[in-house]
Amino acid sequence: MMPVSSATQEDLIRKKELFEQQDGHSHWPMALQPFIKAFLEPMRNGKPDPLNTWKPRQAPQLSERAYKLTGIPYIKSSA
Numbered sequence: 001m002m003p004v005s006s007a008t009q010e011d012l013i014r015k016k017e018l019f020e021q022q023d024g025h026s027h028w029p030m031a032l033q034p035f036i037k038a039f040l041e042p043m044r045n046g047k048p049d050p051l052n053t054w055k056p057r058q059a060p061q062l063s064e065r066a067y068k069l070t071g072i073p074y075i076k077s078s079a
Contacts, residue, residue, distance in 0.1 A: 004074045012071045019070050022055045 004012070042049040067073065 004071050007071060007074075009076055012075045015070065016072045016075060019072065022059075 007015075042052045044050070062070070
């Protein structure tokens with residue numbers, strides 16, 4: 001983890017989109033690296049697992065601190 005000040009507003013907006021889509025990404029705020037699913041594809045009997053949805057079974061329940069760690073509260077509103 002690094003300070004949110006090292007991320008651009010564009011990085012934070014993209015991270016918010018990935019969070020809302022429940023897609024993974026790196027923990028580096030200034031070097032956004034979405035997971036490349038092709039490299040992480042779960043296999044079953046040598047084939048992509050048909051039961052894999054790439055989503056958690058339950059939506060995340062974040063504490064206030066965890067929510068701040070997403071970077072979402074630091075996105076400046078465009079007034």
